[in-house]
Amino acid sequence: SANEEDWGPRPSRMLKCWRDVPGYKLFVKDKWNSFQVNGWGGYVLKEKLKMIKAALKDWHIAHVQNLPSRIESLKDRLSVLDQKGEEEDLSGIELDELHGVTADIQSLSRLHTSISWQQSRSRWLKEGDANSKFFHSVLAGRRRRNAISVIQVGGVTLEGVSPI
Template sequence: MELQEIKSYGSRFTWCRPNGSVRSRLDRCLVSEQWLIKWPDSSQQVLHRDYSDHCPILLKTDMVDWGPKPFRVMDCWLKNKQYQALVKDVWCGDQQPGWGSIVLKNKLKNLKSNIKKWSIEFGDITRHKIQHLKQQLHQIDISAQDRTLGDDEVKTMKSIQQKLWEVSFAHESILRQKSRIRWLREGDNNTTFFHKSINFRRHYNAIQGMFIEGTWVQNPKLIKDQAVSFFTARFTEENYDRPTLDGVQFNTITHTQREEMIAPFSDLELREAVWSCSGDKCPGPDGFNFNFIKEF
């Protein structure tokens, strides 16, 4: 029936034998693909039981705001002339003072904000353009039922079909990249599979809540603060006396080896390092992947 079980939290078991000798998970919520498209953040919470030997299940469809979504460049943008011109104009027009690494960071930050604004407009245009092209193609098909199409109409129909393929290819490429399915060729006409993969990743990575000092908390701000405190404590080093290595003899490297270790990288080495990386990978958290770096 193509139903899926959504993420569950609370008690691990939903049924208990009266004497407590056996516990099992018998009850659960199953939803359809259409449900997940309309309410992607659905979850089920197993509540405490009382008189019954079954636990009640609460189905939630809350849309929790966890803050801004991370930025990601899409590979299909590379074939768009407006996108190419935007990147070059913004990059060349942004003159930043200071140290090289700081200049690179600030220019990427400025470029990201401009691409974000452009991507919203591009996404709206893509969706409307697909519908508009389909409608045009449908009108031509209706005309072809009653008469033979002229040469100009045939050329127009082929042009519309070509544009529709291009726009649909860009849309499918975005879905494929969001679903992170690398073993399918880009352009495989299987958007339903990509949608399901996106929803699966969303449910798998979603955090419905966290136990903080024995209390179940679902407030995003409190969960973020707790995560920061946990990792801050984990990576904070305690002050204690370390043993010294005075008088211990170590093997040393030669002068030539030392010079080789601090020699600057050549342009060829840098290019080989970048081009050996997969295009979908991002070298940092800024969202610019290696396909973007190789192109520009």
């Protein structure tokens, strides 16, 4: 909004699960070494970090985007292979594909779970408890428990706000 201060460019965020994607470390190392920047050390570091951030955005889209649809297509292929296996014996190539598809589904599912968990944690840290239905229900329960609606004074029971 108009009242917010400009804190500069957003910081680069790395998802921990990227390390589990085959080729990630090699990609980062090759990209980092390919960037040629002249200047003093701090400037070179800043510029290389900007360039690696942009390269990682593109890499993320190519390698990690659309995980649910990739998992679904693998499940469809697994279903086809299972169906064929029930009707007739699978060839060696098809058995290898069956095992590969199963391993890919497990790998992509772990990756998707890890990304979802990390993104939900970062969202929770950013938004805090303010938007949490659970947080509000706990507060409402505490308010009800801590409220004094009935009090007994000298053997007389008082109810309601005005007598209390």
